[in-house]
Amino acid sequence: MKIAFLGAGSVEFTQGLLTDLFGFPELRERSDLEIALHDINPDRLETAEAAARYIAAEKGAGGALKITTHLERRPALDGADFVINIIQVGMIDATRTDFEIPARHGLRQTIGDTLGVGGIFRALRTFPVLDGIGRDIAELCPDAWLLNYTNPMAMNVWYLAAATPVKNVVGLCHSVHWTMHDLAQLVGVPLEEVSYLAAGVNHQAWVLRFERAGESLYPLLDEAIERDPGLLRRVRVDMYRRLGVYPTESSEHSAEYVPWYLHSDQEIERLRLPVGAYIGISEENVRRYEATRDALRAGRPIAVEATMEYAPQIIHSIVTGTPRVVYGNVVNRGLIGNLPAGSVVEVPCAVDALGVRPTAVPDLPPQCAALNRAYVAVNELTVRAAVEGRPEYIRHAMMADPNTAASLTVEAIAELCDDMVRAHGDLLPEPLRSRS
Template identity: 70%
Template structure:
C-alpha cells in the first residue's frame, strides 16, 4: 500500500460469524490495523447484523477504533477495498446435508465432503456462480485488491478464479499445514518455535518434505513416537505416512476421502476409526456457536473471542507494514512444483511483504506423492471445465475420475448419483449444468 488511508478490508460471507470474529480478533491484535475500515457483507440480514454487533464488541474489547460498516449489497462492501476475505458457503447447511444424504443412499461414504469426492464436486459447482460475480465486481470496483479465499473446495475455487479472472490477485488460505506442524512438534516433544519445516502439494493433501530442529531431521523422533503408541497406527494419516514416507498435512478424516483405500472397506473404517458423516455434527455445532454469539449480543453478556492465528490477518499486516513473513498459500502452479500440471492450484510456502504474496518454487515432489496429487488435480480440472465449458458431462467425468467415488460405485451408479445431486441442488447450479444425462 502506498497512500496513508487506513486499509479497507471487505468480508464476503461475514455471516460466518464465528470465523469472522476470530479473524477480526487477529486483525485488531496488530496496532497498525486497529483503525482499519471493515466492510461486512452477507445476504442474510440477521447474520449480517450479528456479525456487525460482534465486530463492534470485539473492537471495543481490544481497544481498537475501526470504521465498521455492514452491507447487504456486495458491491458497496467491495468499493475501493484493499483486501477481500471470502468466507461464503453457498446453500448453507441444507446444501451440505444434501451432499451427504443423497450419496449415502448409494452406499457412498464421506467424512467431511468439502474438498474432493462427490461432496467437494457439488460444493464447487454451487460456489462457482457466486465466485464469477465476485470476480466481476472486484475487477470493476477494486481491481488491485488481494482476494484471500477461505471457502472450500479450496483448490477448485482457486483454479476456477485463475481461469475466469487471471488478473485477479488470489491466494487461497488454509490452516492445515500450520496446525499439522504444531501438533507434530508436540508429538515429538520439540517446542514448535524451534521447528523448521517445508511442506508442499495440494490443499488438504500437501506433504511434510522437511521437519527439522536446528538442521536435525525430526522424522526419526516421529517414528519413535509412533512405535511407542500403537493407537497412532489407527489413524489414516499415520498409515499413509508409513507407506508413502512423508506425513500428510490434513486430518485423517479429510485424508481418507482423497484416496480409494479406506472408506469403501468396513474393516478399514473400523481399524482406522473413521467417523463417517462427521461433518454433519460439525455443522450442527457451527450453528449452535452462531446462536450463542447472537444471543450473547442480544443480552449484553460477555462475548469471549480468542485469536485464530489465521494467515489472512498476517498477510494484511505484512502488506500494510512491509513486515516479511512466510505463510502457506494456494496459488496457480506456474512452475512451482515440476511434476504437477502447470495451472493446477498448489499449496506452497509464500513470502508476504509490501509486495503481496510471492510463492516459493519447490521443484519436484517425490514421485509417489506427485502421483496422488495428480489424481486430485485431475478431478479439480474436470470440475472447473464443467463450469467454464458449460458442459454437464464433465461433472460425471470428474466423479468417475475421483478416487474414492470410483472405488465405491460402478460407473452407471456414478452417473445416476450425479443426476440426483443435480436435481437436488437445482437453481444453485449454473443453468447449463442442470441437464440430466441418465446413463
C-alpha cells in the first residue's frame, strides 16, 4: 500500500498525519507500506524524511516500512493508493502579497485562505498545480483517493472535479470536529456523549443538531453564554445569537465571509478581530519548521502528537473496512437541496471498504443557506475564471465577495484586482495574467 504526500515539506502537518497513520496497528505493521514524500524544496523534503523516520521509530512502525523521497511529483504518485495533498503554492511570500496589497487599498483580512481577495488568488495560483496533479493521478494511479487539505478547500475541490480527470477526491478540514469538541467543553458534556449534525460549506458550515440522548444541548450553550459575557465578543457567538445556528469555524475565519464586521473599526474592537493575523501565523509556521529541522539535524527529539485528522481515519477505514463517519467537502449532487448543484459542500460522509460516500442532509435554515450562497458565488466565479480563461471573472468574484464589497467601492475593487494580477504574475493560469 502506497501513500503519497504532496507538499510533504509542510512538516508540521506531515508530522501529525504520520503520527495518526502509524497509530493504527493495521497500517504501521503492513509489510507493503510505502510512504512517498514529495516536495519541490530539497531542504524541506530532507526534513520531512527525517521527521517521518523519527516518527516511524517512535510509533513502532514495522521494519518493512519503506519511506521514499521525491523532488519530482510523478514518481511519488506512481502506483499510489492514497494521495494526501498539502501543497501551498507561493508559500509565505505569496501570503504576504495577499495581505499587503489589499491592505494598501483599505481592505482588511484576518486569515485570507478561503474566501475574499486572499482566497481568490490563493486558488488561482493553486489551480495550475492541481491540473498537473489531476493528470498525473489519472495516468499513474487512477483509482487512488485524493485527500485534499490545501486551501481554499471548496474552490480547489470544485476545480479538481470540474477541470481534471480525478475520479476520487474529497476535501478534508478539522473545523467541524474541533468546533464540536469545544462546544462539548463549553456546555460541560463529554464529547463521546454528544451527537451532532453539521452541514454547509467549508469554514461556513452550521451545527444543525447538537444533542445528548436525543435532547438539544443548545439551551446549555445559551446558559454558558449568559454566564460568560466575554463570549459575546467572539464573532461566531455573535453570529449564533443573530442567526440561531452555530457556525463551525473560528471567529477569525468567520469574520471574513460576511459583510458585517471587518469594514468597521467599532466592530473590530468589539469583537477583538486580529486583522492580518495570518501573516504572523505563517511566520510562526516557518519558525516551527526551522526548529524541527534543526532538532532533527542535531539528533534532538521532536513532538510526536496525534491530531485526529480525517485522512488517516479514511485510509484506515478503506483498508480495514472499519465503518466511520467523517466530514468531507464534495460536489453537491443532491446533498443539500437549497445550495446550488455542482458547488462544493461540507457534509457527513460514511467511510468503509467501499470508499467515501457523502450523505444527503435536510435543507439548511434559509438564513444559513443565504450566507452560503454568497460564499458559493465567489467560488463559482473564481473557478470559472480559470476553467473558461475569463480574467474578468476574477474582478466579478471580488465584487461578489461580501467583505470586499462592504469595504471598497467598485472602482477600488477593479484597481485592487489589477494590482493583484500583476503581483502574482506567472503563478496564475496563463489566460488570467492580463488585467481584466
